[in-house]
Amino acid sequence: MYYDAVKNDHGLPHDPFKALVAPRPIGWITSLNEEGKINLAPYSFFNAMASNPHYVCFGSGGMKDSWRNIEATGEFVCNLATWDLREEMNTTSADVAHGVDELKLAGLTAAPCKLVKPPMVAESPAVFECTHFQTVPLEGADGGPHAYAIIVGKVVGIHIRDDFITEQGLFDTAKAMPIARGGYHDYSVVREDNTFSMTRPGMTDAKLAE
């Protein structure tokens, strides 16, 4: 099949787009409003986009609390969403009033960051502290503004729980079991039995370390 992606006339019972870009990592984003109230929400239009320095970005469908807070305070935190934290992650996606602390709502523990004011989820094995770099507006179907914008953050600090670093000094992704979003209501999880390694032509361990 083929369809006009701007008209989005796929004719299927559900839009397949998100199922075609799957799995998508989940940026589980902590931010603070101007009054210092905590906000936590998951975003799967999320990814790492550059390294050294590292940049991440997420797409917000309208000015939700995370976007609003980040514009107001210039900082946010990305917590790794994992299999063990899947229910809590889902709870924090609830459509609650501005100023409601979803971190508390999900029974999670807030722990202080080093360089930014929003707290991290203490239960998460890996956390990025970010400063707001830029918000990129997008064009809608009619050439006017899109509801979505891309919020880009510079990663200024990284926390990794020591028990997730192997004896070889690698982050144990399979142990952390990150979850990722598919289409519809689908998710996937990274585990030992569904990962594999492949070496790029000419890639050495020395290059990997760069």
Ligand SMILES: Cc1cc2nc3c(=O)[nH]c(=O)nc-3n(C[C@H](O)[C@H](O)[C@H](O)COP(=O)(O)O)c2cc1C
């Ligand atoms: C796994 C998952 C991924 C999500 N990804 C996005 C996303 O990429 N963009 C978005 O606008 N909403 C996304 N949502 C919905 C938001 O989490 C939801 O609207 C939330 O209430 C926003 O919170 P906030 O207003 O506190 O920022 C996602 C929800 C879930 C459960």
